Amino acid sequence: MTDLAPHLSAWLLEYLPRDRRASRHTIGSYAHCFQLLVGFAAQRLKVRPSGLQIEQLDAELILDFLDDLETVRANTPRTRNARLTAIKSFFRYLEYRAPTCLDVAMQVQAIPSKRIEQPLVDYLTRIELQALLDAPDRRSVLGLRDRAMLHLAYACGLRVSELTGLRLEDIGHPDLDTIHVFGKGRRERVLPLWKETQAVLRGWLNVRPDVEERTVFLNARGTAMTRHGFANRLAVHIKTASQPVPSLANKRVTPHVLRHTCAVHTLEATGDVRRVALWLGHASVTSTEIYLRIDPTEKLDILDARSAPTIKKGSFTGATDRVLATLAAANAV
Known part of the structure; x- marks a missing residue:
């Protein structure tokens, strides 16, 4: 088993700012995501946050956490996907620094993002x-x-x-x-x-x-x-x-x-x-x-660049449909 705390600290305090040159806004967002995840996992597994192991954060627990974000915290699918991006970033970091966690890292990387609607953006007149x-x-x-x-x-x-x-x-x-x-x-x-x-x-x-x-x-x-x-x-x-x-x-x-x-x-x-x-x-x-x-x-x-198709006026002449034929016969009486 691999302790979560030292790897998480190194990722947030060293790797992201020094190696990736991530902005403070990105680091703050990622830190908040793991604050929520660690709290959720500790409560689910009934352990102290400092006692969590990386192997315990498997795909099943991550999926339950993402569902909790939407149902309990009322987060939108867009926010859910942003949290998943942060989690995947951490597990990509682990692939090269904690080989024993490679299997769980691959499971987490396979979690798909949720498809979201693309509404029209709001703006002011x-x-x-x-x-x-x-x-x-x-x-x-x-x-x-x-x-x-x-x-x-x-x-x-x-x-x-x-x-x-x-x-x-x-x-x-x-x-x-x-x-x-x-x-x-x-x-x-x-x-x-x-x-x-x-x-x-x-x-x-x-x-x-x-x-x-x-x-x-x-x-x-x-x-x-x-x-x-x-x-x-x-x-x-x-x-x-x-x-x-x-x-x-x-x-x-x-x-x-x-x-x-x-x-x-x-x-x-x-x-x-x-x-x-x-x-x-x-x-x-x-x-x-x-x-x-x-x-x-x-x-x-786009409309000006094309010409509208002509519409031919419809006619029932020569119709063989039985209902139309009956109506035509009744009209002739």
Whole structure:
């Protein structure tokens, strides 16, 4: 039997950050997954978490854990698949470092991901977006900060981690005309800013507290804004913006919806999905094709490129069906 604890610690604290150069968000997500798994396994096997053995985490227990995520914790299939990805990553690591666990590793690797639906992405109309951008109180420091965050998140199509991780040195000074973004997969991109976005960003930087923290956006305590902090501020402003634009109240607006909104509006303006992929920092255009499904202008172009088939008017002349023949005879009487 092989102790789980030392291998799990080495994977999270050494292999992922040092050898794989995984981001802190990835490591945090994987750590949370195993926090749930270890708790589930310890309760199921009635042992202390520190006493768990790798061989005890077989495919049957992993499948029960994944089912528990959906039934008890009400996780979506997408979240279930993300947890399974983390588990498979750990067992791939074990294949070369714990040969005695090769059999259980192969069993876990064979667990399939659950097929998920591909719904249309949510986004805001231009009227809804404008109401949201106008919601923060520009007479207060926090309002200027929130206004700058919202404008920057939409204008650049930033992920929430990219927005909260933006540092002062990533902004093009002195004109504030560009930002340097470190994106998912360690991909970098430089994005120009509209003059309007420059103006609201400058408004925040003029009142930003002079603290040692180098991230652009700070919370009320003067430390870096977190993902959850931005999500909470967004929810507050959505509530405010719902008063002049009631349709916002019926939408679930998350920080990522602002990124979707940027993508949809960019596609409408350019008609080029490759430009959208470049702007969002996608590694492949395949990731960007989801926006084609919700852009009606693309579908209208498809209709215009073809001619509709002609429809010939139907006729019952010469019909031999017995029911039609009976009806024809009755009509002649």
